[in-house]
Amino acid sequence: MPFILGFALLILFQFLGEVVVILLELPVSGPVVGLVLLLLTLIVRGRVGQPLQQVSSTLLGHLSLLFVPAGVGLMLHYELLVKEWFAISLALIIGTVIMLVCTALCMSLTNKLFTKGD
Amino acid sequence: MTLDEKISAIWQLAQSSSIPWLMLTLFAYALAMKLYKSSNFNPIVNPVIISIIIIISTLLVLGVNYEQYFNGGQFIHYLLGPATVALAIPLYTQLHRIKKMLLPITITLFSSVVIGAFSAIYIADLLGASASTLLSIAPKSVTTPVAMGISENIGGIVSLTAGLAVTTGIIGAILGTKIFSLMKVEDDAIKGVAMGLTSHGIGTARAFQVSNEMGAFSGLAMALTAFTTAFLLPYLLQFIGMI
Numbered sequence: 001m002p003f004i005l006g007f008a009l010l011i012l013f014q015f016l017g018e019v020v021v022i023l024l025e026l027p028v029s030g031p032v033v034g035l036v037l038l039l040l041t042l043i044v045r046g047r048v049g050q051p052l053q054q055v056s057s058t059l060l061g062h063l064s065l066l067f068v069p070a071g072v073g074l075m076l077h078y079e080l081l082v083k084e085w086f087a088i089s090l091a092l093i094i095g096t097v098i099m100l101v102c103t104a105l106c107m108s109l110t111n112k113l114f115t116k117g118d
Numbered sequence: 119m120t121l122d123e124k125i126s127a128i129w130q131l132a133q134s135s136s137i138p139w140l141m142l143t144l145f146a147y148a149l150a151m152k153l154y155k156s157s158n159f160n161p162i163v164n165p166v167i168i169s170i171i172i173i174i175s176t177l178l179v180l181g182v183n184y185e186q187y188f189n190g191g192q193f194i195h196y197l198l199g200p201a202t203v204a205l206a207i208p209l210y211t212q213l214h215r216i217k218k219m220l221l222p223i224t225i226t227l228f229s230s231v232v233i234g235a236f237s238a239i240y241i242a243d244l245l246g247a248s249a250s251t252l253l254s255i256a257p258k259s260v261t262t263p264v265a266m267g268i269s270e271n272i273g274g275i276v277s278l279t280a281g282l283a284v285t286t287g288i289i290g291a292i293l294g295t296k297i298f299s300l301m302k303v304e305d306d307a308i309k310g311v312a313m314g315l316t317s318h319g320i321g322t323a324r325a326f327q328v329s330n331e332m333g334a335f336s337g338l339a340m341a342l343t344a345f346t347t348a349f350l351l352p353y354l355l356q357f358i359g360m361i
Contacts, residue, residue, distance in 0.1 A: 014202075020244075026348075027268070032345060048207055059204045065165075067192060068173070070284055071167075071169075072173050087257065091245070092258065098261075099312075099316040100294055100297045102307060104298055106226040108308055111308060117223065
């Protein structure tokens with residue numbers, strides 16, 4: 001039962017997120033706004049509770065599965081990928097390495113500069 | 119009904135119904151997870167890429183197109199929404215650490231959105247990618263459902279963006295931990311932020327395997343990147359005259 005209630009709550013916040021997106025004409029998707037709304041709710045409420053705890057660990061435990069159907073969509077672009085595979089794969093690989101290195105460096109440096117003690 | 123008719127009825131059912139493709143997705147993922155476990159969680163044996171390869175090969179062999187496949191795949195795809203909302207929970211649990219690191223995270227976030235979009239666009243442009251590919255590649259580090267929305271806004275190819283975002287996630291998940299240990303970055307919070315900024319949900323899934331803390335920070339970074347890129351990217355592209 002807690003799982004069902006938790007899942008219902010997630011869907012509720014996703015829906016609230018979609019509503020806010022329409023109301024404020026935001027360029028972000030409903031779930032991301034729903035995440036923020038749920039976070040604010042948890043901060044006000046002061047605790048997570050079993051239903052949300054249970055559903056979030058189940059869903060997030062299989063997060064990578066949820067990206068599979070979108071990834072299969074690459075088959076739609078077979079011709080383009082054959083033509084531009086070199087540019088695309090290098091852009092993705094080098095771009096990702098650059099980002100991993102830059103963000104890790106930037107975090108380490110700014111964290112040393114601005115975070116006092118722990 | 120003769121046996122032939124029965125067989126052709128079953129084949130028609132298999133093609134028009136969503137169940138075989140839902141089943142294929144789940145079995146492919148279960149198999150990929152088994153391989154991943156038996157490789158002792160070697161990041162190269164990434165379960166997303168293995169599942170995608172198994173599924174695309176099967177569809178090609180059976181002559182099934184993506185639209186038919188997505189009839190079944192959509193049930194899993196639409197769970198990305200509630201899963202994104204669910205990231206609020208680990209975020210909330212790590213809130214005390216996140217508050218302490220708010221300024222470093224903000225500075226890194228803005229630099230990463232700019233660096234991320236431009237590095238990929240310039241490399242792809244240099245190697246002769248077409249204009250629509252460049253637009254489709256720009257939101258690559260954003261979590262798939264949001265990346266698709268951004269791509270639509272700026273005039274990219276939506277389903278291509280989805281595939282490239284998933285690929286970027288996989289590359290980050292494979293290379294991330296290796297690169298961090300080469301750089302001697304040990305703090306799980308820092309590693310998590312870098313992972314989430316670069317490779318969104320798939321990186322976050324990988325980060326949760328390292329520790330809950332790395333996962334929470336990665337989830338936070340993923341949400342922040344989604345927001346910031348959605349707001350900023352159209353202006354950045356206008357600024358360099360791409361749209």
